Amino acid sequence: MTALRSYGDPCGIARALDVIGERWALLIVRELLFGPKRFTDLREALTGVSPNVVSQRLRELVAAGVVGRRKEGGRVYELTPWGLDLHPVLVALGKWGARSPARPKGRLSADALMVALESTFVPAQAADLRATYELRLGHRRFSVEVDRGAIAIGSGAPRRPDAVVATDPGTLRRLVFGDRRLAGAPVDVRGDSRLARRLFRVFARPRPAEA
Amino acid sequence: MTALRSYGDPCGIARALDVIGERWALLIVRELLFGPKRFTDLREALTGVSPNVVSQRLRELVAAGVVGRRKEGGRVYELTPWGLDLHPVLVALGKWGARSPARPKGRLSADALMVALESTFVPAQAADLRATYELRLGHRRFSVEVDRGAIAIGSGAPRRPDAVVATDPGTLRRLVFGDRRLAGAPVDVRGDSRLARRLFRVFARPRPAEA
DNA sequence: CGGTATCCAAGCCGATACTG
């Protein structure tokens, strides 16, 4: 029952930080960007966080109007419209952070990877591409629509994907940001595999800012 | 000599937070957006922060490559190119935070106000406006250039401003976001006062997200 | 001016245990 501490600063940035500046808060928001999740899903996506802390952050975010709770076969948490407006902010922040010289090793959550794709999408590299993809990462399904310079990622499988890529976040990450060879990778590609390979090239590998 | 704690998450957002997620860090960046500052300037702009914390944050930000230190008649801190790339992120975050239902009362720093202007600028409301302003807030000088749908704010006075507005941050804030009457306000307007008044109308008053 | 030293309180981590 902690009263959340405020900067007491009327600036918009400070007020934003009053709401989403506490530790783990923004990562919880990240995990909710593409759809509702349960408490347990959040816990396992955010490795190393105590249930205690998740619980408190959720309470604060709900109180602030960023997150809502619903009952849908158990409780689920989801972003409010205002919370959803953090999406572009997180994409921009992720784009900036991807250039950090520090590179922690660890697992990437499926949702974090999706934000990373949005952050690194290069419109010019997709100027002549128009395709719909289904990404399967574990039990999660995402739709990725590339439409000549624009990208839209949503949760849930698209109706008629041109290609389906099934793998795990780590492998997809490598295929997009690292070594792009498909051979031998634990990936299952169906549909138009040329288009699938094309997808891996519309994202830029972030270049670290020089120290 | 604290090793900064990391989320240990390779996601760009988490890596960004590793660098600028600690308390006060982003507000220090905000204060440096429009130019270098001294330790003491930072202390007084950020009301309620201990010198202790400013010192530690600066050390961390310097170590991370966000801030640089120079000697220029005393030490000054300034954003590195990478740090400067946080500018659009902060503008977006400020835009979001300005809609928070919570409204702390307190003083607005001059730099915070400048970011607020950028955050709330409405291109459509300036479609037919082209003017250069000088804003004087205490001893600080800023240039504001509005060029038909675009705004650019810089520190330091412009060469040939169309209008000069001298006041304090609180008053300017009211003139822009609140009651726009000039009468009786502690403001000194010189040059084209019609253009000056016009400036107050190219920004939107943020509407709070419904709780 | 530009910080460091010290101390205290609060918060987070991590584990574990427990409940509706």
Next chain:
DNA sequence: CAGTATCGGCTTGGATACCG
């Protein structure tokens, strides 16, 4: 499944005092 309760240990933040 979805959390709350509690506890120890440690880390941070906040306040004040102080020093080159």
